[in-house]
Amino acid sequence: MSLIRRILMGLLLAAAGLGFSSPGWADHGPAGHGSQDVSYKPDVTFTLRTSIADGKLVFIGDRGEIANQVNPDLKVPEGAVVQINLINxxxxxxxxxxxxxxxxxxxISGKNAATAIVFRAAKNGTFEYLCTLPGHKAAGMVGKVVVGEPSTEAQVQAPQIAHDPAQVGTPVGKRGPQKVTVDLLTTEIEGRLGDSSTYRFWTFNNKVPGPxxxxxxxxxxxLNISNAKDSTHIHSIDLHAVTGPGGGAAVTQVPPGQTKSFTFKANHVGLFVYHCATPMVAQHITNGMYGMILVEPEGGLPKVDREFYVMQGxxxxxxxxxxxGLQEFSLEKLLAENPEHVMFNGSMDALTKVYHMESNVGDTVRIFFGVGGPNLTSSFHIIGEVFDKVYDQASLTSKPLTDVQTTLVPPGGATMVELKTDYPGRYLLVDHALSRVEKGVAGxxxxxxxxxxxxxxSDEAIDPNSGH
Known part of the structure; x- marks a missing residue:
């Protein structure tokens, strides 16, 4: 490092009020840099310290408004010269x-060693700051630089991949057996995960769950399954309703731009999960490639007032x-079965904001519920209601359980529940492993x-945000 540069960075860090036990900047490499032409006098300065919290590597705010915050948001005006100091x-x-x-x-590697970056926040939006060493971002060392007031419109431009729970197809009624054709398209698209986040989903027909x-x-x-030309992976389908090689997966490993087909006879009544079965299968499923197929009995299901399609993933x-911002897949967390997000119908707010499930007092409501997974078993429950009927493990030819509070549904499994909605209000669908509500699974x-x-x-006021 040149003497001039050491002096300049010494002045910068002295202005920021930092003290260092290290023998000098030359021992720790030059200060941070960028390709922009910026003034050496920052408009905004932040100081972060590397640390370990809850077993994860993180950045901790060292002083000021961000003191003691984990991976704090660094909010700056557009056009400002920003300095971020980092203490080891x-x-x-x-x-x-x-x-x-x-x-x-x-x-920097010595404890209490320090470095810094200086840059001009030249554009409005939300941007990542991170440690670039391999694995450190995945371990937790990532935060946001928020420049100006990011446009809400810009945040929600990604396609809406959440499946409408009211789209349940047409009941078969009393018709006889027929020949039926099902066309599916597999896609890889960056879709909306929440108000300010996206994910590169892999889908059937651009929705999660699939049709x-x-x-x-x-x-x-x-069944005809086509893989979009712009896909980068092979995709397939395994339907749990199918008797045949791989549930269809053995003959539907479809490269991008191609189509494959097979024909099966629906011999078993029930509600069945389908999913992509291309290795690594769990990655294809978690990315959104799951759905359900209902095989109705002769004469069809009894008529109800409302039907809804809900899947957990x-x-x-x-x-x-x-x-x-864009959320990136973590193989490490998948193998550890430690998801950051648990949701109904593909996104964080699919059944709380994007779509509205409604019924009237006196209606009989039927919910087709399944778990794509790939790993977690759901304890499906509606707060403030009791299931009048539960077709355990989606066995529609067995006598239903009655008066059930919570029902277990394994990954790759399903259930059908029915209830009469007797009293007005807003009822919360949850996985009763209730910590998962904090990860998004609610409707x-x-x-x-x-x-x-x-x-x-009751004469008491109803709290709309209450639960268990």
């Missing part, structure tokens, strides 16, 4: 970078739950109509 608090090797602004420090396929026992079903991302069933005080009555 744990003695491991680290650096800091903001790739969108081409700012990247040198590595609700509805047939009758005895139908002869031809998990996402394993390098970024923590609640992070903004609303809104019941409209006149209250019957013989069922429930």
């Amino acid at each position: 608090g744990d003695g491991a090797t680290h650096d800091i970078a903001v790739p969108d602004f081409k700012a990247h420090s040198d590595q 609700f396929v509805r047939v009758r026992v005895g139908d002869t079903v031809t 998990e996402l394993y991302t390098a970024e923590r739950h609640g992070a903004s 609303f069933l809104t019941v409209k109509g006149k209250a019957d005080h013989t069922i429930f009555h």
